[in-house]
Amino acid sequence: MQEDVLEISGVSKRFGGIQALDNVHFSLARGEIHALLGENGAGKSTLMNIVSGIYPQDSGSIALNGETVDLRTPLSAKRRGIIKVHQELQLVPEMSVAQNIFLGNELVSRFGRVDFETMVARADEMLKSLEAEFSARIVTRRLSTAQMQMVEIAKALLNRFTVLILDEPTASLTMRETEQLFKTMRSLRANGKSIIYISHRLDEIFEVCDRVTVLRDGKYVGAADVAAMTKDGLIRMMTQRDISHERFNATSNATDEIVLSAKGYSDGRHFHDVDFDLHRGEILGFSGLVGAGRTELMRAVIGVDGKVAGELFVHGVRVTINSPKDAKRAGIMLVPEDRKLQGFVAGMTNYQNVSLSNLRKFAKCRLLDFRKRDRAVDGITRALNVQPDDNILQTSRLSGGNQQKVVLSKAVNAAPEILILDEPTRGIDVNAKNEIYLLMKKLASEGKSIIMISSELPEILSLSDRIVVMYEGRVTGVLHGSDATEEDVIRRAIGGETT
Ligand SMILES: Nc1ncnc2c1ncn2[C@@H]1O[C@H](COP(=O)(O)OP(=O)(O)OP(=O)(O)O)[C@@H](O)[C@H]1O
Ligand SMILES: [Mg+2]
Structure with a gap:
């Protein structure tokens, strides 16, 4: 024995x-x-x-x-x-x-x-x-x-x-x-x-x-x-239930209108000469191996790491973004991969953390309308099934995966026109992932545009209207999401093929 x-x-x-x-x-x-x-x-x-x-x-x-x-x-x-x-x-x-x-x-x-x-x-x-x-x-x-x-x-x-x-x-x-x-x-x-x-x-x-x-x-x-x-x-x-492997991109909300476009983006180190367009209502997937430069590229888009070469257009107008504040003003928000460190304030409740991203919404004669805030926050966290379902709890007391859902809730509360999600389902269980996918689809159907960096192929293939594949800092392909296969993506992600 x-x-x-x-x-x-x-x-x-x-x-x-x-x-x-x-x-x-x-x-x-x-x-x-x-x-x-x-x-x-x-x-x-x-x-x-x-x-x-x-x-x-x-x-x-x-x-x-x-x-x-x-x-x-x-x-x-x-x-x-x-x-x-x-x-x-x-x-x-x-x-x-x-x-x-x-x-x-x-x-x-x-x-x-x-x-x-x-x-x-x-x-x-x-x-x-x-x-x-x-x-x-x-x-x-x-x-x-x-x-x-x-x-x-x-x-x-x-x-x-x-x-x-x-x-x-x-x-x-x-x-x-x-x-x-x-x-x-x-x-x-x-x-x-x-x-x-x-x-x-x-x-x-x-x-x-x-x-x-x-x-x-x-x-x-x-x-x-x-x-x-x-x-x-x-x-x-x-x-205790079966999970269907849904293809969320079977229907698309993407329009012809281009809301964001990058031209010749380079930082000389992590990414080189990157072009991409993001459409209104689109979910644009960024695939690649860890280290392909996707995170650095998106950080550059929101102006975190200082100056880079290239041009950025929001609704066709050239913009200069030097800080996340500038990005926010232009309607762009990034939910980073490292959510534990950057996502929430440890001593705060879910109500406080989620509402923090846009307090103005809940203002009443220069005071905070707590009822309104609580109702709005409950609405968001319930859509994501944050557990336990009690937002008076300190976020730091939740389990790892639920903390991540709170950080996503915060982004939903900010309601930016362009939302960049870096590995949005990392550390999230199979069932909760579906809730996040449904939320992303809902945002897209409301005319928001989403960029999703993900290293999980099934997720990229099931959600993206289009897929940008990167390899060693360069774009090696832009694929049509609903008919792309794992192999199409992998070949480009390992630099085996460029189109
Ligand atoms: N220090 C704490 N104070 C209050 N509640 C807690 C504390 N630690 C854990 N919990 C609660 O206990 C339950 C189990 O949490 P736990 O962190 O063990 O989950 P987990 O299985 O590790 O989840 P995950 O996959 O999301 O990391 C959760 O409801 C969580 O909110
Ligand atoms: Mg845990």
Whole structure:
């Protein structure tokens, strides 16, 4: 019989009026990669926070190697070998990689001095075992997100972890970096380590996980071997309903009127000589590999990164946009990819955060008409099914996916004529994605124009009226959305074909 490293039995947790977890079970075997799956707000992060000692459960028990344990603090969980790699990486940017890995465990020489050289050598060894391609000597802030994750894992190795928790680690990784992470995970598994893996990307679960446990509304739904499951089967477990793969662009709201056009846009680094037109009522998809320059291009359009070469026209009139404020005045708004950092104010309620993007709408004799505001905000967040359905809650208290919906609600409240969405469904579960797609369609039908950057092909193909494909900063094709195929897009996205 395979031995369970971790056994969670009947764990419940309540936050105020919200039952985040209700009698949840979970068991993790030695040397397995176990996916934890569920819709936004299902309780995945809460369960992992309990296991890593961030807060205590209300009831239920946790056993490690057969022994019931009390994981009161992050430190006690860590001492017992449970390590969670935080989404917001917790490294000190100004320190070297080796210093970060050994932070709190510094090696000291016989003469009481910190033994930097030995730490570097050991850190390099660890990084090599993870097949990382950077030296422990370099300063941490120079690493990519993926590389920083690698440092966190190396740190976990130093602490001789038995259970590693990865909560949506691939959200900001490129395809290659994701593959690298999977390789690392497999080699850790081969060494008898156990990993709990949270991701909304079902493909990844089939690629790298052995077993899966599904939660729904804080309750345990079931566990299964991944090999015995299908994608549709998993979706059904998560949502208890079948999801249709709709082609939203079968009908289009795009008109002939051009609302925005860029000519010869270049920043000399990330994108070169880019032209595109956006029509009224159109959903224009931007596809490409991560790093193709799409984000930088759109940031340039709204004037974030200073001067670039090229011309921009709004309704045929040449405009100069030097700041997001200028962009807003021209009716253009960008919802960035990095929503956690830029999207909302932590201490504010959903009412405050959503209305912030356009307070003037709710003004009454220089005061705020709270009733009007609350009604408007409720209308928007309900259309997106933000859960829990109570906007008096602080946005920072919501689950990751629901926070993202609040940020989108904020953009809807601003009601710009041109809305640029960078990866609008990242971190959002399969079911909630549909709600966002319907919202985008609704905005388009009201005559708004939308640019959507997305790295998910099914999403690009199902929503875009036209698809602009970029490769290494250049446009390699503009396709008609409703009849484009995955292959058409991929070939251009890898620079294999240009039209
Ligand atoms: N600190 C907190 N205070 C109040 N409520 C919380 C807190 N943390 C989580 N919740 C609530 O508990 C529920 C479960 O949230 P959790 O973050 O565990 O979901 P999740 O499965 O990780 O979702 P996602 O996929 O969106 O990240 C949600 O309704 C959330 O609003
Ligand atoms: Mg979460």
